[in-house]
Amino acid sequence: MTEQSVTRIQVAGSEGTAPYEVLVGRQLLGELRGLIGDTAQRVAVIHPEALAGTGEAIREDLAGQGYEAIAVQVPNAEEAKTAEVAAYCWKALGQTGFTRTDVIVGVGGGATTDLAGFVAATWLRGVRWIAVPTTVLGMVDAAVGGKTGINTAEGKNLVGAFHPPAGVLADLAALDSLPVHDYVSGLAEVIKAGFIADPVILDLVEADPAAARTPTGKHTAELIERSIRVKADVVSGDLKESGRREILNYGHTLAHAIEKNERYKWRHGAAVSVGMVFAAELGRLAGRLDDATADRHSAVLASVGLPLTYRGDQWPRLLETMRVDKKSRGNLLRFIVLDGLARPVVLEGPDPAVLLAAYGEVSA
Ligand SMILES: NC(=O)c1ccc[n+]([C@@H]2O[C@H](COP(=O)([O-])OP(=O)(O)OC[C@H]3O[C@@H](n4cnc5c(N)ncnc54)[C@H](O)[C@@H]3O)[C@@H](O)[C@H]2O)c1
Ligand SMILES: O=C(O)C(=O)C[C@@H](O)[C@H](O)[C@H](O)COP(=O)(O)O
Numbered sequence: 001m002t003e004q005s006v007t008r009i010q011v012a013g014s015e016g017t018a019p020y021e022v023l024v025g026r027q028l029l030g031e032l033r034g035l036i037g038d039t040a041q042r043v044a045v046i047h048p049e050a051l052a053g054t055g056e057a058i059r060e061d062l063a064g065q066g067y068e069a070i071a072v073q074v075p076n077a078e079e080a081k082t083a084e085v086a087a088y089c090w091k092a093l094g095q096t097g098f099t100r101t102d103v104i105v106g107v108g109g110g111a112t113t114d115l116a117g118f119v120a121a122t123w124l125r126g127v128r129w130i131a132v133p134t135t136v137l138g139m140v141d142a143a144v145g146g147k148t149g150i151n152t153a154e155g156k157n158l159v160g161a162f163h164p165p166a167g168v169l170a171d172l173a174a175l176d177s178l179p180v181h182d183y184v185s186g187l188a189e190v191i192k193a194g195f196i197a198d199p200v201i202l203d204l205v206e207a208d209p210a211a212a213r214t215p216t217g218k219h220t221a222e223l224i225e226r227s228i229r230v231k232a233d234v235v236s237g238d239l240k241e242s243g244r245r246e247i248l249n250y251g252h253t254l255a256h257a258i259e260k261n262e263r264y265k266w267r268h269g270a271a272v273s274v275g276m277v278f279a280a281e282l283g284r285l286a287g288r289l290d291d292a293t294a295d296r297h298s299a300v301l302a303s304v305g306l307p308l309t310y311r312g313d314q315w316p317r318l319l320e321t322m323r324v325d326k327k328s329r330g331n332l333l334r335f336i337v338l339d340g341l342a343r344p345v346v347l348e349g350p351d352p353a354v355l356l357a358a359y360g361e362v363s364a
């Protein structure tokens, strides 16, 4: 991709939903009007506190185009993914007289787009929404695929809906203001895409890990586009996670338990990093994964500054939480492991001793 060009990645419609495009480039906000369309009269721009200026600028621009536009500011990060904040958004829509032809625009990281999509899925049983991801993680993963939702005290993303956006605008310029800690967190999902489907991603990160940590890195656009293609390909064939989509949950069974254990104060990507080291060890102990590929996990994740360990004394609590993971069926725990590089498979009901041994790899 050249500096000014726009890459368009198609996501196929499935199970009665419409296809849509993910645009990757710069200065993409001009595309919003076309996506919102002429039938909408009202637009709600849901954004986090950290992007108050951006949210207001988008609102003003849409108001200038004749829409009745409101900005709905929500808390930063996981504090937005609550029933209370969803109710606050519903109230704002109700007070604005939002109808089924009106449109929600979610501007922010994955937490904001998960919330905005959920509000869109539930308001009047479903209105159109557009995702404008502003983090690496949002661009490569959260904004694509239509998984929307909020957390509860009992666990991560336990309440939600499959409700794909009408379009995704991944404007790379947004990454310039992203704190490095959040930028790096998103690399966990980039590296996940590398292990489950596109090893070229791993080669690019390993070639220059320092560059991978910055928006100005030589391969930034390629890393983001390759990761989006992995996600778009998978969700195009399985919107509701009846089969292949489960591979996108690589590392997430333990990650979500860690996030809950930390009362959602850890960044999702940091937890996914630890979760992937655990899943790699589980794959190795289950006789599926070779030593070199398992070891490659810790090496590449550490090279960009992602964590590899979590508190050893927390294993019983984490195991308990993992039992209500969305991949579980009854009492059967299910994990995504690798049968080799880019060969994800489901491992069902591993022996508790093997699970404990795998946790030993990440236990600090
Ligand atoms: N729906 C899905 O398929 C899916 C996929 C992966 C992750 N997720 C979810 O995504 C969430 C994590 O998303 P995230 O990593 O983007 O974190 P985040 O949304 O919590 O954003 C991190 C922080 O950066 C701020 N921020 C966002 N963009 C910014 C910018 N351009 N400049 C400065 N600050 C900015 C946010 O306000 C927040 O404080 C988790 O809740 C996770 O469960 C969902
Ligand atoms: O899109 C998916 O499917 C994923 O699993 C992508 C994950 O990166 C993402 O964190 C997702 O929100 C996890 O979903 P959950 O169903 O396990 O809550």
Ligand SMILES: [Zn+2]
Residues within 6 Å of the ligand: 141, 189, 252, 268, 272
């Ligand atoms: Zn994730």
